[in-house]
Amino acid sequence: MEKKNKATDRTLTPDGSAQDRVNSVDPFGFQRSKHFDYEAYEELMSEYLVVLTRRSIKWSKLLKGKSKVQRNVKIKRYVRKGIPNEHRALIWMATSGAQDQLEKNPGHYQSLLGAQHDPKLVETICTDLNRTFPDNVQFQKTANPCLQKALYNVLLAYGHHNPAVGYCQGMNFIAGYLLIITKDEEKSFWLMDALLGRILPDYYSPAMLGLKMDQEVLGELVKVKIPGVWQTMTDQNVMWTLVVSRWFICLFIDVLPVETVLRIWDCLFYEGSKILFRVALTLMHHNQALIQEAQSLPDICQNFKQITNGPFVDQCHTFMQNIFIEPGSLSMATLTKLRVTCRSRFVAEEES
Structure with a gap:
């Protein structure tokens, strides 16, 4: 049931401005559901706006009106802490190589x-x-x-x-x-x-080999890092593609809240595809007890849906801090090695 704060009919937006509730539209143009919890959102945003304001001042000092940015350790650290919306296009273009x-x-x-x-x-x-x-x-x-x-x-x-x-x-x-x-x-x-x-090469090619391969790579990572979840998936004979393909192919759009998706994309453009694995592993690691309760395929599907909702993913700043802690170390070298193994497995299956 929707909670309403009778003291006000306005809600905060990520740029700090107020917004009429009757519009029921978020700052990015998405219509809020009729069950949207304005009270919880205002409480969350009141904290997050402090973070956004601090980050905005730091980014403005760093950029000093420049239209070009060079990749370096400082920029990477800033990206992980979040890019203010007014600078997103510039930073995404620069760090991804799109501007070049x-x-x-x-x-x-x-x-x-x-x-x-x-x-x-x-x-x-x-x-x-x-x-x-x-x-x-x-x-x-x-x-x-x-x-x-x-x-x-x-x-x-x-x-x-x-x-x-x-x-x-x-x-x-x-x-x-x-x-x-x-x-x-x-x-x-x-x-x-x-x-x-x-x-994300080969994610969207007709065979979608890159996408299929990375889902298998995720399975291998879960086997090592969250063995209980891997065992549950194995016991119920559930293929990874059934529960995570939408995460990968839509890059968490319509899976996680908008602000959280944009923070993920900030890092994705800078650090590459390993960010998708960090997010997926964090969702599973943080909710491993719930996933392991599953006794059937429908249970697993329901639990995987459940772990992409709630305060843990709504609080995008804390969530993004977690993705660099909970999964532990995850290098591109590790991913490359696992991709080679999974690709050869695919090729062998196709040839047999």
């Missing part, structure tokens, strides 16, 4: 939009446009501007830029999130290129 690609390829995005379009690609993208964030006011046809047109352009351009991938479901949500933050088609396009081309 944009500058090296002037006019490339517009040339893709102006080229002859593949009718099949157009049809597939158009089918998903209305399914993309129907609960976000910025994607509704009555919005001005309506982000659906920008979303169509970004997906179409990317489909022609990377024909090996083209378009597949899940990409619309990623492009949509990028547009919400950057408010810029070309930047969103190059950030898509960084994510799908370099950070």
Whole structure:
């Protein structure tokens, strides 16, 4: 049941401004559910706003109006502590290499939009446009501007830029999130290129080998780091793809709260795919007792759904501190080694 604070009909937003409750829309344009707990949110934001204000001052001092940022230890530390929304597009572009690609390829995005379009690609993208964030006011046809047109352009351009991938479901949500933050088609396009081309290769290719492989890698990590959870999954004969594929393919969109997803993406653009493993391992490690209670497949599915809700994931700042502590050490070298093992297993299975 929704709690209401009768003393006020306004709620705080991450930029510190107030917002009418009757709008029931969060700062990113998402409509709140009718069960939204405003009281708990105001309590959470009153603490988080102190963090955001402190981070904003530090970032402004660091950037000093600069439009370019070099990757270094200090920037990495700052990214882990959170990027203020006003600097997100700049930092994502710089740390992911997207800005370099944009500058090296002037006019490339517009040339893709102006080229002859593949009718099949157009049809597939158009089918998903209305399914993309129907609960976000910025994607509704009555919005001005309506982000659906920008979303169509970004997906179409990317489909022609990377024909090996083209378009597949899940990409619309990623492009949509990028547009919400950057408010810029070309930047969103190059950030898509960084994510799908370099950070998460083969996640969205027709065979989705990268995605399948990383789900197996996660299973291997759970076996070592959270053996009780691994044993439960094994006992119930549940494949990892059943419970975590959405986490990976949508990069936690619609799985975790918006502010938490954006904090995850801050680190994802800087540190790469190992962040997805850190988040997944933290969710399971923190909730291992609940997962291990499962006595059946439906129990496991329900418990995995449950662990992505509640105060632990709502408190994004604390949650992000936890992802660098709870799973323990996790190097790219370890991931690379496990990926090689899992890939060879896939190849052997296909050949047999």
